[in-house]
Amino acid sequence: MQVGGKNDGGIVQLGRDVGRAGGGALIFSLPMLMTMEMWELGLYLDRMRLLVLVLVALPMLVLLSRRIGIESTRNWRDDVLDAALALGISAVVCLVVLALFGLIGPQEPVDVMIGKIAIQMVPASIGALLARSQFAGSSGEDDESPKEARETYGGELFLMGIGALFLGLNVAPTEEMVLISYQMSEWHALALLVLSIGLMHAFVFAVGFAGGSPTSPEEPWWSPFLRLTLPGYVIAMVMSLLLLWVFARLDGQEIDSIVMTAVVLAFPSALGAAAARLVL
Amino acid sequence: MSGDGNSSRAGDRPAVEWIVGGVSAVLVACIAAFLAYQAAFGDSVPPRLSVSVDRFEQVSNGTLVEVVVRNDGDRTAAGVVAQVAMADGQGQTIRKTIRFDYVPGHATRRGAFLLDDPQLSRAEVRPSIDGFTEP
Structure with a gap:
């Protein structure tokens, strides 16, 4: 972290960064903090799956911090600290909010408390890191952002992954994901897949032309479609499958049901992936 | 890149x-x-549900009977009620039920009954499906 190098304003700056991260964590995780399934999952979810979620999120947070973080970090050590700080702040925010809701308290076993906080901590920490891009822009203090100017292909796909993970996390724990897939026929799922990809491509085009995305108006439509939209959809599918597995929504299901449920969750995840450049 | x-x-x-x-x-x-x-x-066979005893264990306050409900059909069944029936010492039949929210096609779901009698044998417990609804 850069606090030491910021002389007399260091403490004030740290306070501002922590407050900003806490605000981001709260705004991004509030829908999940107020979702019943998330409390229940914290109770009974296999701890190994919870660990996988955190372990997958950790490098993503470090990479996200590399691009956009609580502070203007300049090396990997700072990024790791930045990600750890985001996780720590998120854990405190989740602890406070869940305690205020009466969902955790001293009567709860430690294992349950940790489970309830850990599952909420991941989406909250994405919010804590994104707080920089969401809140810093208006203050004018952090307008210089060297990483904003040009996005690499790998960076673009990574942002799509973060966008898919974030929006997917919002809905994956709900029972509605599997219930929707039960109501649909395979034709519905096929149509949803086409719609997801079509909307993704519209976003990729719109955002690509507006910002610094690696697309060009001179290119034929199929070039960004093949290079960005389809890989983006595959990323959304992979994130959807990961989240459904973590939240035990695939247990005891056959391949047909798994594909159907993944296509349903991939709809919001794909939109999250495609809109990532707008949000992040 | x-x-x-x-x-x-x-x-x-x-x-x-x-x-x-x-x-x-x-x-x-x-x-x-x-x-x-x-x-x-693909077929669209209606739910074909079956239930079987998976685990039978004497516990401190009775007998734990873990059951597996399987749907061999293609369509999802909702509100699936599984039942176990057993005779008590006076010749009366005791029934207990549990409800599964959903059992998708070609999927399995697990549940457990806690029966009061700690002396029950596996052969005395008769599991069955009571019914289901469309999702």
Whole structure:
């Protein structure tokens, strides 16, 4: 972290960064903090799956911090600290909010408390890191952002992954994901897949032309479609499958049901992936 | 990776972008083909439910009977009620039920009954399905 190098304003700056991260964590995780399934999952979810979620999120947070973080970090050590700080702040925010809701308290076993906080901590920490891009822009203090100017292909796909993970996390724990897939026929799922990809491509085009995305108006439509939209959809599918597995929504299901449920969750995840450049 | 900026044309893109795109296209095509095949040729058999005892264990306050409900049909069954029946010492039949929210086609769901009698044997417990609804 850069606090030491910021002389007399260091403490004030740290306070501002922590407050900003806490605000981001709260705004991004509030829908999940107020979702019943998330409390229940914290109770009974296999701890190994919870660990996988955190372990997958950790490098993503470090990479996200590399691009956009609580502070203007300049090396990997700072990024790791930045990600750890985001996780720590998120854990405190989740602890406070869940305690205020009466969902955790001293009567709860430690294992349950940790489970309830850990599952909420991941989406909250994405919010804590994104707080920089969401809140810093208006203050004018952090307008210089060297990483904003040009996005690499790998960076673009990574942002799509973060966008898919974030929006997917919002809905994956709900029972509605599997219930929707039960109501649909395979034709519905096929149509949803086409719609997801079509909307993704519209976003990729719109955002690509507006910002610094690696697309060009001179290119034929199929070039960004093949290079960005389809890989983006595959990323959304992979994130959807990961989240459904973590939240035990695939247990005891056959391949047909798994594909159907993944296509349903991939709809919001794909939109999250495609809109990532707008949000992040 | 690419850092070509906005002036690149399709032909100037690095090979890795086309490889990633090509692999992704194949994967998406596989998912679409699977769904289309299932939609066109897959069966739509109504729920065919069965229940069996998976684990039978004497516990401190009775007998734990873990059951597995299986749906061999293609459609999802909702509100599936599984039942176990057993005779008590006076010749009366005791029934207990548990409800599963959903059992998708070709899927299994697990549940457990806690029965008061600690002396029960596996052969005395008769599991069955009471009924279900459409989701």
